[in-house]
Amino acid sequence: MANKQKDEVQFGEQLTSRGQFLxxxxxxxxxxxxxxxFLLVPLVSIAVxxxxxxxxxxxxxRPFTLENFKRFIGFGLFGYDxxxxxxxxxxxxxxxxxxxxxxxxxxxxxxxxGAMPVRFKNMALTLxxxxxxxxxxxxTYAWQILLAPENPxxxxxxxxxxxxxxxxxxxxxxxxxxGMVCDYLPFLVMPLYASVEKIDWSIAEAAMDLGAxxxxxxxHAVLPQVVPGLVAGIILVFIPAMGQFVIPDLLGGAKTxxxxxxxxxxxxxxxxxxxxxxxxxxAMTLVMLSLWLYARSAGEKxxxxx
Amino acid sequence: MASNSxxxxxxxxxxxFGDIEALSDVSVxxxxxxxxxxxxxxxxxxxxxxxxxxxxxxPDGGVVRIGGVDARxxxxxxxxxxxxxxSYALFPHMNVSDNIAFGLRMKKVPKPEIQERVKxxxxxxxxxxxxxxxxxxxxxxxxxxxxxxxxxxxxPQVLLLxxxxxxxxxxxxxxxxxxxxxxxxxxxITFVYVTHDQExxxxxxxxxxxxRAGKIVQMGESESLYEHPxxxxxxxxxxxCNILDATxxxxxxxxxxxxxxxxxxxxxxxxxxxxxxxxxxxxxxxxPEKVTLCGIAEGSGENRIxxxxxxxxxVGSETHYLLRAGPQKLTAQAxxxxxxxxxxxxxxxxxxxxxxxxxxLLDD
Numbered sequence: 071m072a073n074k075q076k077d078e079v080q081f082g083e084q085l086t087s088r089g090q091f092l093x094x095x096x097x098x099x100x101x102x103x104x105x106x107x108f109l110l111v112p113l114v115s116i117a118v119x120x121x122x123x124x125x126x127x128x129x130x131x132r133p134f135t136l137e138n139f140k141r142f143i144g145f146g147l148f149g150y151d152x153x154x155x156x157x158x159x160x161x162x163x164x165x166x167x168x169x170x171x172x173x174x175x176x177x178x179x180x181x182x183x184g185a186m187p188v189r190f191k192n193m194a195l196t197l198x199x200x201x202x203x204x205x206x207x208x209x210t211y212a213w214q215i216l217l218a219p220e221n222p223x224x225x226x227x228x229x230x231x232x233x234x235x236x237x238x239x240x241x242x243x244x245x246x247x248x249g250m251v252c253d254y255l256p257f258l259v260m261p262l263y264a265s266v267e268k269i270d271w272s273i274a275e276a277a278m279d280l281g282a283x284x285x286x287x288x289x290h291a292v293l294p295q296v297v298p299g300l301v302a303g304i305i306l307v308f309i310p311a312m313g314q315f316v317i318p319d320l321l322g323g324a325k326t327x328x329x330x331x332x333x334x335x336x337x338x339x340x341x342x343x344x345x346x347x348x349x350x351x352x353a354m355t356l357v358m359l360s361l362w363l364y365a366r367s368a369g370e371k372x373x374x375x376x
Numbered sequence: 377m378a379s380n381s382x383x384x385x386x387x388x389x390x391x392x393f394g395d396i397e398a399l400s401d402v403s404v405x406x407x408x409x410x411x412x413x414x415x416x417x418x419x420x421x422x423x424x425x426x427x428x429x430x431x432x433x434x435p436d437g438g439v440v441r442i443g444g445v446d447a448r449x450x451x452x453x454x455x456x457x458x459x460x461x462x463s464y465a466l467f468p469h470m471n472v473s474d475n476i477a478f479g480l481r482m483k484k485v486p487k488p489e490i491q492e493r494v495k496x497x498x499x500x501x502x503x504x505x506x507x508x509x510x511x512x513x514x515x516x517x518x519x520x521x522x523x524x525x526x527x528x529x530x531x532p533q534v535l536l537l538x539x540x541x542x543x544x545x546x547x548x549x550x551x552x553x554x555x556x557x558x559x560x561x562x563x564x565i566t567f568v569y570v571t572h573d574q575e576x577x578x579x580x581x582x583x584x585x586x587x588r589a590g591k592i593v594q595m596g597e598s599e600s601l602y603e604h605p606x607x608x609x610x611x612x613x614x615x616x617c618n619i620l621d622a623t624x625x626x627x628x629x630x631x632x633x634x635x636x637x638x639x640x641x642x643x644x645x646x647x648x649x650x651x652x653x654x655x656x657x658x659x660x661x662x663x664p665e666k667v668t669l670c671g672i673a674e675g676s677g678e679n680r681i682x683x684x685x686x687x688x689x690x691v692g693s694e695t696h697y698l699l700r701a702g703p704q705k706l707t708a709q710a711x712x713x714x715x716x717x718x719x720x721x722x723x724x725x726x727x728x729x730x731x732x733x734x735x736x737l738l739d740d
Contacts, residue, residue: 273466280478283451290478
């Protein structure tokens with residue numbers, strides 16, 4: 071059979087179809103295996119478990135039920151209480167606000183680095199990456215110290231009449247967002263910078279030649295060129311920022327429950343795996359949905375992105 | 377002085393990039409409605425000059441006037457000039473119609489008028505059916521037409537073209553040369569055209585400025601530039617030329633007798649400056665097509681040199697002969713008028729006739 075068929079020539083070699091199968095199994099097999107067993111299988115289990123019930127001692131058992139989802143929406147044992155939708159909303163706000171702050175800071179930064187002389191570029195990129203190389207906990211505790219009332223930052227703010235003496239800068243929303251932006255800025259800047267480096271500036275010149283002033287050159291001729299990098303950066307920031315709970319706990323005083331805490335609580339403390347799975351499943355669906363909507367609207371503006 | 381017939385005046389323009397002087401004291405006047413070419417090898421400053429006129433670069437000294445107004449008083453995005461870029465620089469995320477409409481939108485032209493003008497210009501450059509395509513879906517020639525339409529739709533006083541046909545294959549380039557020229561004639565817009573292709577410049581231009589190392593070395597109408605180059609550089613850059621080292625033997629008022637490695641020749645000064653004739657040694661040049669090859673029987677007479685045919689290049693409509701007369705090499709080009717053999721073969725002895733009026737005296 072293999073002899074009858076004309077064998078394909080690939081990479082300068084002629085392989086029988088069996089040889090071709092073996093080769094692709096050998097090269098892409100491990101990757102496919104990894105994705106199937108460590109991503110697909112757990113995801114499917116979570117989906118299935120979310121429809122099961124919790125036993126007396128935390129075991130997962132039948133019957134299949136929609137109870138977990140009802141409870142998530144807010145119909146619990148004690149009447150209607152939108153606890154979990156609020157947690158999700160809070161996490162969405164945290165993720166979105168962090169993303170917006172990172173975009174506002176990252177856009178000028180990426181262009182600034184892009185415009186630097188070559189010998190300074192690597193240094194600047196290293197500086198951007200340092201937080202990324204530092205352990206999350208160490209970095210967050212460092213912020214606690216920096217934000218303490220007796221340290222220069224707090225004193226400076228008092229001097230500027232932005233806060234009163236002795237008032238702690240953390241725990242506060244301000245502290246949370248400092249920690250969040252510090253954590254996620256590199257994820258936005260790196261892909262964005264890669265796009266900035268590839269900008270065809272003659273297109274910006276063309277826009278200027280055709281009568282566009284500074285802002286309109288940026289909007290019509292420069293920004294569309296970095297959309298791929300910007301989108302990649304936004305996705306890289308938004309998804310993990312939404313699931314983040316360590317930074318809000320450490321810098322926000324552990325007063326509020328985020329999506330991450332809620333899931334962790336259900337799995338570890340309450341030992342309610344079916345309900346934990348339901349939260350996880352719904353949260354993931356929500357993220358996917360919002361990303362899809364975003365990509366679609368961005369796609370209309372900036373062409374092919376995802 | 378800016379008169380009504382002047383589109384652009386450039387005076388003493390200087391532009392430096394570090395230690396390199398990209399433009400050194402360039403002055404040129406471009407007339408309204410003319411097709412003006414800047415011709416020179418890469419790095420000669422022609423693109424820099426174009427960019428300064430378009431407001432995309434700022435000179436270190438000198439003045440540019442567009443329609444009599446000092447260009448320093450007009451910000452780049454308000455200049456009445458538009459550019460067709462070498463790389464086309466089409467907006468990749470916009471379709472063809474939006475690309476063309478961009479300039480009009482920036483000027484806040486009313487929408488119905490934009491539609492009307494975009495449509496008209498798309499008809500003009502024959503891309504009517506491409507309106508919805510993205511630049512990535514266009515061929516090189518189509519991109520070129522869109523780039524042209526995007527500039528022309530704004531009805532600029534002057535259109536600047538930076539090697540617009542450079543990226544296209546020869547056949548398409550020839551076709552678009554003709555189209556560009558007829559477009560320019562129809563619109564009556566002043567074209568300033570940058571190219572390194574001498575043939576392109578000759579075919580299209582009313583006037584050509586030949587540039588070298590940041591300076592304009594000679595400027596004039598195509599024909600006079602080709603027939604009467606003043607320097608060796610211009611003669612070599614525009615077309616090809618036989619170069620002979622000559623020594624004056626006898627000087628007259630309209631002509632001179634000179635000694636060359638190929639033998640004694642009579643030279644008519646023609647339009648070339650007599651100051652060249654003052655020196656005793658200079659460069660003599662003659663275009664290959666001005667050299668006539670004849671049979672050995674016609675060997676006597678003025679400016680006739682005995683030569684040997686060393687090589688013969690048959691290019692269809694013409695034959696190029698590489699000749700040798702003693703130490704001097706010469707090339708001759710002849711139209712293949714006769715059917716069959718033109719009568720000269722490699723190794724054959726022949727006579728080359730170098731007409732006195734075709735010989736040029738050049739500065740080095």
